[in-house]
Amino acid sequence: MTAKGKKALLLTTAAAAVTAIIWVKVSPNAGAVPGLTISKKAADRRSNNLSDDELKPLVASFRQQHELSDDPKPLVAFGAKLFFDKEFSANNQVSCATCHAPDRSFTDGKVKSEGMLTGSMNAPTLINSYASHWFFWNGRADSLAAQALGPMESPKEHGFSRSKVLARIQNSYRSEYESIFGKIPDVPTDRLSLPPPAQKHSKVSSAVAAYALATLGSETLQKTILRNAQTLAVQPVEVLKTMSAFVDETPTAFEKIPLSEQHAINQVFANFGRAVAAFERTIRTEDSAFDLFADRLPKASKPEDALGAGFGEAELRGLRLFTGRGNCALCHHGPNFTDQQFHNIGLMALSSEVLDVGRAQGLLDARDSQFNCRGPYLKQDELSESCRELDYIETESAEAVGGFKTPTLRNLKDTAPYGHDGRFPNLDSILQHYNHLAVPPAVGRIEESLKPLKFSAGELKDLEAFMLSLNSPVSFFREGQ
Ligand code: HEC
Ligand code: HEC
Structure with missing residues (x-):
């Protein structure tokens, strides 16, 4: 959004908001806000490493065992074509693979990914994403299919739209689409180049916003928010909510066509997501040196006897620290070394002007998406883990503020730089x-x-050394194999 657009937006907010200004006392990490929950879970810190007997079952739980996918082959093959097709973009140069390249474990090696424009986030790996519950760093999508629709309509990524997706499928993939999903709807041709609908986001609650404001690490940002609040005669929390949600509700041309046509276009868009997701579910890691060590461990009398190629003494010492004094396995556990949850690991503000409340915004977006598992387009017969969670989403959680998804630690060799905004160049x-x-x-x-x-x-x-023992080749669906 342009600076001018942002200002207009803040003014709109100002008109609607309460005129009284409540000045919150702002200091980094000030007192908690009543009504927000902060759970006290798992704070016990290990002072020792695990015994060999404790280590064995934990290592077994880290060993990967892939679930077979039951996606029909034609759907997977169709999805693979869509994934690599650059014509699904405003300049015919951006495909999913631009930022998720197969030879880098489906990442791009960049700090922040570059599509139509440079984005604000680091591109995560797609390996084993069939096993993930939530997608995006803030978990705003509850399925792979729903996730795939986001980049299409992002002006910084594909710069495309759902109407243009329908047009491209009609032109280039009609028979393939129809053999899988049935007849593709015919909409008037002037509907085939519409922009995406307006981006609508719910704003975080006043309690969450007050907590975020009170805990802002950047003094410059605090000052900017207070200054804007004063200028606009609104409460500072209202300014913060608008910054977080990037609300722009001005209807676009898409929202002006009949609902039945919108619905038809949305259905094709959702099917695009289904096909891409089916391909993504084939992206899997093969066994790493660690997995082979895990296979040998049960038969060994002590872990040292189970060492082998790529998993020697340094890796074993690292494993002991990872599961013991390092306490890393608290969040990085299971076959993909992630608890599928969101945590604030204390990353400082890099840019004084950017606000990202992480999961606190992501869970509102997931709840409100028309493409979530409760919506009309990607409804699930068998409820997934995230769909069940969606019904009980806790929006008043202090922990969600600044929380990001725990990433997998497999294939870190390929996925640098690290962190949600790519701030860490190396391990x-x-x-x-x-x-x-x-x-x-x-x-x-x-x-x-x-x-x-x-x-x-x-x-x-x-x-x-331990983390790098989790590297392995990646397999994925290729036509003709
Ligand atoms: C311009 C670069 C770019 C393009 C093009 C792109 N992505 Fe991404 N992708 C990203 C970034 C950056 C993120 C993280 C964004 C965020 O969390 O806000 C991401 C996140 C994801 C995730 C979530 C992974 C996780 O573990 O949460 C998946 C899955 C994904 N992309 C698949 C796709 C698919 C499928 C396409 C094509 C339809 C695509 N991406 C196009 C850069 C890109
Ligand atoms: C409280 C949960 C938690 C604990 C404990 C934890 N991590 Fe993390 N880890 C995360 C989260 C969440 C991220 C992503 C944070 C972000 O980018 O905002 C992350 C990111 C990482 C990354 C970057 C991966 C990538 O692809 O960007 C590495 C490497 C990592 N952690 C290793 C470790 C190690 C080693 C330990 C133990 C010393 C550890 N973590 C402890 C939650 C945790």
Whole structure:
């Protein structure tokens, strides 16, 4: 949005909002806001590493065992074509693979990804994403199919629209589409080049906004918010809510066509997502040196006897720190080394002007999406984990503020740079973060269970060696194989 657009938006908010200004006392990491829940879970920090007997079942739970997919082959093959097709973009140069390249474990190697424009986030890997519950760093999509629709209509990524997706499928994939999904709807030709609908986001509650404001790590941003509130004669929390939600409700040409036509276009768009998701579910890691170690471990009398190629003494020491004193497995566990949850790991504000409340906004967007599992287009017969959670979404959670999705740790060799905004160029830099945890987070509070590791350089090297033992080749559907 242009600066002018933003100002107009704030003014609209101003007109509608309460005129009384309540000045909250703002200081980083100030007191909690009543009514917000902060759970006290799992704060117990290990002072020792695990015994060999405790290590064995944990290692077994990390060993990957892929579920077979029951997607029909024609759907997967269709999805693969869509994934690699650059014509689904405003300049005919951006495909999903632009930012999710197969030879980099489906990432792009960039700090922030570049499509039509440079984005604000780091492109996550797509390996084993069939097993994920929520998608995007803030989890605003509850299925892979719903996720795939986001980049299409993002002006920074494909810069495309659902109407143009319908047009391209009609022109180039009609018979393939129809053999899978049935007849493709005919809409008047002037409907085939419409822009996306307006981006509507719910705003976080006043309690969440007040908490975010009170915990802002950037003083410059605090000052900007207070200054804007004063100019617009609104409460500062209202300014913060608008910044977080990027609300722009001006209807576009898409919203002016008859609802029945909108519905037909949405259905094709959802099917585009279904096909792409079916291809994505084939993207899987093969066995790593760690997985082979995990296979040998049950038969060994002690872990040292189970060492082998790519998993030697340094990796074993690293595993012990990872599951023990490092407490990493608290969040990075299971076959993909993620708990599928969202946490604030205390990353400081990098840009003084950017506000990202993370999961606090993502869960509102997931709840409100017309393409979620409760909506008309991607309804699920068998409820997924995230769909069940969607019904009980806790929107008043302090932990969600500044929380981002726990990423997988498989194939880190291919997926640098790290972190939701790509701020860590290498593994050592993120380990240094966990080692010190010195700065206040950009927003919200750092999760209680995290305490500075204070590991020696040698220990950090071991931790790194362990993480790199999770590397493996990636397999995915290829036509003709
Ligand atoms: C311009 C680069 C770019 C393009 C093009 C792009 N993505 Fe992404 N992708 C990203 C970024 C950046 C994120 C993280 C964004 C966020 O969380 O807000 C992401 C997130 C994802 C995720 C979520 C992964 C997770 O673990 O949460 C999936 C899945 C995904 N993309 C698949 C796709 C598909 C399918 C397409 C094509 C329809 C696509 N992407 C096009 C950059 C891109
Ligand atoms: C409280 C939960 C939690 C704990 C404990 C934790 N992590 Fe993380 N980790 C996360 C989250 C969440 C992110 C993403 C944060 C972001 O980008 O905002 C992350 C990111 C990472 C990344 C970057 C991966 C990528 O692809 O961007 C690495 C590497 C990592 N953690 C390793 C570790 C190690 C090693 C430990 C133990 C010393 C550890 N983590 C402890 C939750 C946790």
